[in-house]
Amino acid sequence: MSRRKELSEEELKIIKKKLSDEEAFEKFFKNCYLRNLRPATIQYYKNEFHAAKKYNHKELVNFNQGDIENLILESKKHMKVTTINTRLRALRSFFNYLLKNKLIEENPMRNIKLLRDRQKAIETLDNDEIEALIKTIRKLKTFVGFRDEVILLVFIDTGIRLSELVGIEVADIRGNHIIIRKTKNLFERTVYLSDITQEQLDRYLQIRGELDTDKAFISHDNNELNPHSIQTRFTKYGKEAKISKRVSPHTFRHTMAKRMIVAGIDAFSLMALLGHSDMTITKKYVNLWGAEIEDKHKKFGALRGLKL
Structure with a gap:
């Protein structure tokens, strides 16, 4: 042979x-x-x-x-x-x-596509629901209650993620804006606060006082926050406020995006505020709520009232 x-x-x-x-x-x-x-x-x-x-x-x-x-x-x-x-x-x-890296000869995923899924409606909170949440939280009259009220305001005002909020340090809070360092894409960004959020945040920091930890938002025993506990608390507040929608930090993020879009913000500015790596998700938001912008334009268009 x-x-x-x-x-x-x-x-x-x-x-x-x-x-x-x-x-x-x-x-x-x-x-x-x-x-x-x-x-x-x-x-x-x-x-x-x-x-x-x-x-x-x-x-x-x-x-x-x-x-x-x-x-x-x-x-x-x-x-x-x-x-x-x-x-x-x-x-x-x-x-x-x-x-x-030529460690395998064929890629078993080459012809595999992601499964198609139905696009679910993105839930957001309306004015009545946000106010109901605030009222529910204010009934506590405790440090944790006031902290959670301020956290809610920061969430809806800025649209930051839960992990980003937990990572905020006292030094990151600078008047009417916050430097977000612990981001998903590792790029720092700046988010801005409305007057009411800034005022309540200033009050919270006074009550918080000087502590060993640099983290701005702390637990009742002065330790760093557990993200899961924040999620659990807002779910509980939502049930107490009789809100049928899911109440979570991500719902607050969606709510912020919708309110900004309806108010007329451009997609690039919203992308920067939310910390999106690309325009894909931002476009999804704009497409979802763009019709409401159209309705707003019809109602408040710059040419309304002119006799031309």
């Missing part, structure tokens, strides 16, 4: 050193750290990779398109479309990295 001919594909696979998940993860996460991704993003990747492996006894690096398709089909039995898409995005980042 002659041994001079080229090795077959199967024989070449035997010779080629196989990449293990452990080796792939080490390289992938090293790249994540070098890119200075947020700890939350890195943990998200770890969680999704671990969950994906549960659907198959194979290592992730050995997944093919069929394995991804089976994962989707199994996931659809007990998971929401948004959750599945979240997992697919993580896998796409992983396999794109491996292919780009």
Whole structure:
């Protein structure tokens, strides 16, 4: 038998050193750290990779398109479309990295698209609901109650995220504006306060006093705030105020966006205030509530009242 001919594909696979998940993860996460991704993003990747492996006894690096398709089909039995898409995005980042660095020969995600999902209406709070929340919180007459009132005003006035609010330090508050440092995209930005928010924030800081922590918003025992506890408290306030909508920091963010759009803000300014990395989400807001701007123009148009 002659041994001079080229090795077959199967024989070449035997010779080629196989990449293990452990080796792939080490390289992938090293790249994540070098890119200075947020700890939350890195943990998200770890969680999704671990969950994906549960659907198959194979290592992730050995997944093919069929394995991804089976994962989707199994996931659809007990998971929401948004959750599945979240997992697919993580896998796409992983396999794109491996292919780009020639650690795998084929990308199993190459022909996989995100699942289509129905666009849900974005809930926002109207004037009556915001006022009902304030009244509910003011019934407490406690430090935590006043703190939560100020937090609500800051949320709706600025549209900042919960993680951004928790990261605000006393030195970041400068009169009628706040420097937001703990941002999702790592770019600092400035948000601005209306007179009433500035006044209430000044009062809150007086009551807060001088403490060991630099964080502006603190718990009842003078420690840093737990983001989950803030979410829980506003959910509770919403129920007490008999508001049927979801009451959360993200609802306040949507509410701020809508109120600014209806008032006539341009998309680029809103994008800067909200800290969006690109215009995609901002455009979505404008498209959703643009009709209300049109109604406002009809009512308050600059040419109304002129006899031309």
